[in-house]
Amino acid sequence: MLTQNKILPLILCILFFFSSINQAWPQSVEKQAVLAILTLNIARFTRWPKPAFSNAEATINLCIFGNNMVQQSFESIDKKVINNRSIHVINLSRLRNLKQCQLLYLSELEQSRLIPLLIELKHQPILTLGENIKFLQAGGMVGLLDIKGKIKLNINLTIVKQSNLNISSRLLKLANIVDTLSQSR
Amino acid sequence: MIIKTPAKQFLTALIIYFSYSTIAYTNQDELINLSVEDLLNVEVISVAKKAKSLNDSPAAIFVITQDDIKRIGATSVPEALRLAPGLDVARIDSNKWAISARGFNGRFANKLLVLIDGRSIYTRAFAGVYWENQDVMLEDVERIEVIRGPGATLWGANAVNGVINIITKHSEDTQGGLLVAGGGTEEQGFGSFRYGGKINTDTTARVYIKGFKRDENTHELGGEAGDDWDKVQGGFRMDSQLSLHDKLTIQGDAYRSEINQNSKFPQIAPPYQTNLNESIDSFGGNLLARHQHTFSSTSNYSLQVFYDFYERNETFINESRHVIDIDIQHRFALLDWNDIVWGAAYRYNHDNFSNNAFTEVNPSNRNDQLFSAFIQDEITLIDDALWFTLGSKFEHNDYSGFEAQPTARLMWAPHHQHRFWGAVSRAVRTPSRLEHEMNTIQTVIPPTPRPATEVLLEGNTNFDSEAVISYEIGYRTTFINNLSIDFTAFYNDYQNLRSGEPGQPGQYNPVTQSIPLPLQIENNYSAHTYGLEVSTVWQMLNWWRWDASYSLLKTDFNKQDAIDTIGSSPQQHVSLRSSISPWNNIELDVLFRYVDTNTAVSSFGTATIKDYVSMDIRLAWQPIANLELSLVGQNLLAEKHFEYRQEFITSDTEIDRGMYGKLTWSF
Numbered sequence: 001m002l003t004q005n006k007i008l009p010l011i012l013c014i015l016f017f018f019s020s021i022n023q024a025w026p027q028s029v030e031k032q033a034v035l036a037i038l039t040l041n042i043a044r045f046t047r048w049p050k051p052a053f054s055n056a057e058a059t060i061n062l063c064i065f066g067n068n069m070v071q072q073s074f075e076s077i078d079k080k081v082i083n084n085r086s087i088h089v090i091n092l093s094r095l096r097n098l099k100q101c102q103l104l105y106l107s108e109l110e111q112s113r114l115i116p117l118l119i120e121l122k123h124q125p126i127l128t129l130g131e132n133i134k135f136l137q138a139g140g141m142v143g144l145l146d147i148k149g150k151i152k153l154n155i156n157l158t159i160v161k162q163s164n165l166n167i168s169s170r171l172l173k174l175a176n177i178v179d180t181l182s183q184s185r
Numbered sequence: 186m187i188i189k190t191p192a193k194q195f196l197t198a199l200i201i202y203f204s205y206s207t208i209a210y211t212n213q214d215e216l217i218n219l220s221v222e223d224l225l226n227v228e229v230i231s232v233a234k235k236a237k238s239l240n241d242s243p244a245a246i247f248v249i250t251q252d253d254i255k256r257i258g259a260t261s262v263p264e265a266l267r268l269a270p271g272l273d274v275a276r277i278d279s280n281k282w283a284i285s286a287r288g289f290n291g292r293f294a295n296k297l298l299v300l301i302d303g304r305s306i307y308t309r310a311f312a313g314v315y316w317e318n319q320d321v322m323l324e325d326v327e328r329i330e331v332i333r334g335p336g337a338t339l340w341g342a343n344a345v346n347g348v349i350n351i352i353t354k355h356s357e358d359t360q361g362g363l364l365v366a367g368g369g370t371e372e373q374g375f376g377s378f379r380y381g382g383k384i385n386t387d388t389t390a391r392v393y394i395k396g397f398k399r400d401e402n403t404h405e406l407g408g409e410a411g412d413d414w415d416k417v418q419g420g421f422r423m424d425s426q427l428s429l430h431d432k433l434t435i436q437g438d439a440y441r442s443e444i445n446q447n448s449k450f451p452q453i454a455p456p457y458q459t460n461l462n463e464s465i466d467s468f469g470g471n472l473l474a475r476h477q478h479t480f481s482s483t484s485n486y487s488l489q490v491f492y493d494f495y496e497r498n499e500t501f502i503n504e505s506r507h508v509i510d511i512d513i514q515h516r517f518a519l520l521d522w523n524d525i526v527w528g529a530a531y532r533y534n535h536d537n538f539s540n541n542a543f544t545e546v547n548p549s550n551r552n553d554q555l556f557s558a559f560i561q562d563e564i565t566l567i568d569d570a571l572w573f574t575l576g577s578k579f580e581h582n583d584y585s586g587f588e589a590q591p592t593a594r595l596m597w598a599p600h601h602q603h604r605f606w607g608a609v610s611r612a613v614r615t616p617s618r619l620e621h622e623m624n625t626i627q628t629v630i631p632p633t634p635r636p637a638t639e640v641l642l643e644g645n646t647n648f649d650s651e652a653v654i655s656y657e658i659g660y661r662t663t664f665i666n667n668l669s670i671d672f673t674a675f676y677n678d679y680q681n682l683r684s685g686e687p688g689q690p691g692q693y694n695p696v697t698q699s700i701p702l703p704l705q706i707e708n709n710y711s712a713h714t715y716g717l718e719v720s721t722v723w724q725m726l727n728w729w730r731w732d733a734s735y736s737l738l739k740t741d742f743n744k745q746d747a748i749d750t751i752g753s754s755p756q757q758h759v760s761l762r763s764s765i766s767p768w769n770n771i772e773l774d775v776l777f778r779y780v781d782t783n784t785a786v787s788s789f790g791t792a793t794i795k796d797y798v799s800m801d802i803r804l805a806w807q808p809i810a811n812l813e814l815s816l817v818g819q820n821l822l823a824e825k826h827f828e829y830r831q832e833f834i835t836s837d838t839e840i841d842r843g844m845y846g847k848l849t850w851s852f
Contacts, residue, residue, distance in 0.1 A: 031229040037216045038224050068663065069237045071601040093569045095482050096521055115429055117482035149228050174221055
């Protein structure tokens with residue numbers, strides 16, 4: 001029979017044993033948090049044409065279409081200042097009023113809605129970001145793909161240029177340049 | 186801190202432990218200082234997804250994922266459904282289940298609508314689901330959505346207490362081969378094979394075949410219950426992107442099974458009941474095509490056509506049924522603040538019953554039609570925060586005529602961590618073919634001093650729809666990191682529930698030495714039910730998740746005798762599940778379930794079924810990337826336990842403890 005004062009150390013021992021299992025998992029970071037900070041950095045390396053902003057003080061509107069987890073992860077970059085403009089995060093629950101956005105982050109949108117949406121946004125100065133290969137195939141600009149636990153940056157450069165957006169070569173060097181327009185159709 | 190009891194010691198240990206283990210989560214503020222190069226080199230995980238995402242539907246919805254199905258070791262759809270709160274899943278014997286949401290359970294439960302990839306599997310025969318006829322390749326299921334409460338506006342009649350939506354994966358996501366094989370004590374042997382490929386650049390497809398043999402359980406009098414069965418099923422699915430705007434899906438399945446059962450039939454001569462072991466031949470198939478056209482990102486339409494067929498031959502009833510269904514839906518946005526969905530559907534049923542010594546269905550053939558239309562508008566009251574949904578379904582069927590089923594729903598999202606919703610809806614359960622046109626010998630009451638009484642259940646063509654008005658409120662939150670909680674409370678007011686009214690006893694029959702007593706189906710009961718459902722997911726550590734749910738259901742009838750006709754579902758359900766993956770290639774899952782006492786009604790009398798606790802364990806090991814070996818123990822806490830008594834015929838059966846091993850190889 002265990003006496004009472006032996007129980008606590010025993011439980012702690014068991015739990016700390018489990019903690020050692022925890023160490024067997026690599027020191028990993030929540031994916032959504034990394035995607036949000038990467039989006040901020042991509043915005044930093046992007047130049048919009050002048051008409052994209054109403055005036056010199058206008059915010060960079062980052063529109064988020066995603067569930068509550070995605071929305072939460074972008075909370076930390078709201079009001080951050082980059083290139084003398086501050087980021088304004090707008091959570092969209094419906095795909096409307098998209099012209100107000102300079103960046104549009106689309107998390108998990110079915111292909112049948114994604115394809116017409118990206119066609120409608122063609123030539124608009126809106127940098128579109130998504131999370132999978134289908135997003136790029138549908139004509140999305142920046143794909144943040146999870147390849148075996150690491151984020152790979154993919155950029156559809158032709159489509160970016162069609163929209164008069166300019167992404168810095170410093171960022172392009174780190175990215176995989178894709179051209180899904182000529183590949184798929 | 187002064188520690189007195191082991192419970193407090195345990196709590197203290199937990200607190201110390203978690204203050205230690207939270208280090209594992211990296212602060213988002215630290216990330217902001219990293220360069221793009223560094224960010225692209227960080228190891229990312231998304232384990233807490235289930236614990237953190239909140240559903241945006243203004244309804245009590247619970248999603249069972251592919252991972253859940255796999256990790257509890259479910260071998261059938263009903264076993265997977267046991268995870269959902271508010272759902273009562275009871276196994277009658279090896280091949281029969283009683284499944285319902287928010288009460289009114291039974292093998293012939295009639296207030297739940299079930300769809301597989303948009304195909305309704307609800308039969309007009311008894312207004313319910315033959316669960317033993319329904320199967321899918323479980324590995325190819327994407328998710329099962331369980332919606333408690335009326336879903337009639339969008340889904341159609343008979344979604345009185347809930348809708349179950351089984352959704353299989355797109356064929357693009359099931360490319361390559363998959364081989365599953367296993368066997369054990371109750372699951373004596375099972376195997377399935379699927380292969381998916383690309384037909385051309387725009388078309389993917391898969392084919393599958395599966396089969397199983399399940400063992401007998403224990404008969405109420407001891408010994409084998411004679412309820413073993415086997416089944417073979419095959420099918421396919423093809424998805425094609427016809428153009429940028431058009432998608433086409435064609436899919437189909439076919440099955441055949443031999444179902445054994447031990448039945449008790451009434452008879453006029455002593456001992457007034459006879460036992461029979463019989464083998465049922467049951468087969469069927471379906472074919473579905475769906476075309477989806479997208480006009481723009483806010484407007485699309487879909488056209489779906491399906492054909493479904495089944496036949497079963499048993500002593501009590503011989504039935505074949507053919508269903509053709511055409512369904513069209515159109516969704517569009519209007520004036521920036523309306524999302525409108527409307528649709529229309531037509532369903533044609535052709536059935537054929539052959540009469541036997543117990544049952545007579547008159548007329549034995551019938552064709553019937555169902556016309557329906559619906560419209561629903563989701564109105565944005567406050568941008569990205571408050572929505573009001575208003576809609577109604579209208580239908581005309583050949584049994585109860587015109588029906589309207591409106592709903593009003595409100596959804597409020599004040600913050601990304603909180604969702605509130607409320608709804609008021611009306612739904613109807615339309616009459617079944619057998620309620621209208623079947624006559625059967627329900628039971629024979631042995632002679633007392635009076636002669637034997639032959640109770641004859643008589644269908645009634647005036648039997649009308651059962652109706653409910655339902656009030657629901659709900660709240661979902663993830664106010665603590667890695668923890669989500671979903672609360673729902675409901676109050677349902679039912680009218681015109683089915684009752685059995687004894688008529689005038691007939692003349693004494695000197696040949697059979699009995700008196701016939703007709704029992705006519707009427708709409709004389711009403712009831713109200715109320716209750717709550719809570720479900721929670723806690724991602725305690727990267728490698729350890731807890732899922733728990735609790736459901737409470739109270740039922741009050743207008744008449745004392747209603748409980749002896751309708752029965753009463755368990756008041757409380759508890760489910761607790763722990764999912765551990767201490768290493769990448771090991772999974773250990775433990776599922777506990779508590780089911781409260783319930784009252785099942787049958788022609789053998791009312792049975793009070795004792796509450797029970799059951800435990801399932803699954804251990805899986807992935808020695809190499811494409812191979813998984815698993816060992817599953819089901820109903821481990823007792824050698825056998827009783828879950829439900831069928832309304833008539835089937836002998837009471839206790840469900841045995843089972844173990845099986847399984848191999849899954851993908852290539």
